[in-house]
Amino acid sequence: MPNQVIVTVDVVLLTLKEMRLQVALMKRPQEPFKDALALPGGYVHPEEDADAASAAYRVLREKAQLRPPYLEQLGTFSGGRRDPRGWSISVCHLALVTPEAATDSQWFPADKLPRLAFDHAKLIAAAVTRVRNKSSYSALPGYLLPELFTLSELQAIYSQILGEPLEKSSFRRKLRDLDFLEEVPGAFQGGKQRPAQLYRLKGMALFDRTI
Amino acid sequence: MPNQVIVTVDVVLLTLKEMRLQVALMKRPQEPFKDALALPGGYVHPEEDADAASAAYRVLREKAQLRPPYLEQLGTFSGGRRDPRGWSISVCHLALVTPEAATDSQWFPADKLPRLAFDHAKLIAAAVTRVRNKSSYSALPGYLLPELFTLSELQAIYSQILGEPLEKSSFRRKLRDLDFLEEVPGAFQGGKQRPAQLYRLKGMALFDRTI
DNA sequence: AAAATAGTGTCTGTTAGACATTATTAG
């Protein structure tokens, strides 16, 4: 006897545009919350999806035409009051993409959102908090940039996400210690004056399944 | 049209006995995995449970006769292969109790487990990892001890969980910085020689809903 | 007094932040 529960996945898809975290939102084509903005998400398809992460990945493919280089489970939101149709459970995921990949979606600054469907404002807040926390000790912000980037660009991103200015010298020391960047030999980016060495993230798992 | 998904909660209930992390396991009374050991868990009851955390809390009340002082969401495990009955999703929780509260349960050392039902070995591994990680910067291990404890006892727990010896002086400095303990005035525990000051955790939320 | 554990103080090597200096390009 199956219990009547609505089982969905949602994805907080983030990128960085104009130096601000932006989240992908879509107008809902049907009730409930018809025409309201919502996170990309949908029902789990038991025949199709190996697990919830695969469902999230499929949703992004279908609804945003992209395959994010980073996707992790954020947490699960559940209860009888979040969806007017009944008791529901949503496995929420966090995905990051580079700004170029993100052509098909509509983007909104994560710190100044319109009214959203369901409890999606809460999910986004949780995602932003997660990104902030993980950024202080991980390569996460690297997934928000184009594949190749300079250390100055990367520092600007970290500084923006953490909300504080960073010292160049100690920032670079930390990057060397954490050791998740690799120099791209012969690749430079010469904006205005002295060209800067380009770097990329070292090869990492496409899906981070850490819990 | 509801999708046929089995929606459950499971709880990795941990305590500390004989200086080892121990997990509560129960023999399954029915198929699937009849008579195998499993985590306390069960179906979500949409009429009864406000959300998944409440369901986990109810399961602990019903199956282990206890109300844990600490409970948080660990993560969600899902897929078509973890339960022979079909595509299933389990919101797994981590709960900590003091050893005295844990009379009704059967305890097993978390690092040497028998064969378990479902993917519960994986859930336990995730819980232990979470406890290890959080312990380095939080009050978490305090929930594994009796309400009142000495700093030496607390240090022994941390040392055990983190798997490394700790310096007394710097350990106490850190406790003071993190500031989650309070002295219990006039309470001492005089094992063999000089009695030690007793401490307790400062009042904190019963449920940690951080994600 | 000796033994045992609790609790505090001091020293020192490491490190993160502040800042200065050098390097390399365009104009």
Added chain:
DNA sequence: CTAATAATGTCTAACAGACACTATTTT
């Protein structure tokens, strides 16, 4: 040359680990 940004070097204050010392109890 100067201007501008990249990249590295140096200095210092704060801190964590190591260890010593003091304090309080039982026997």
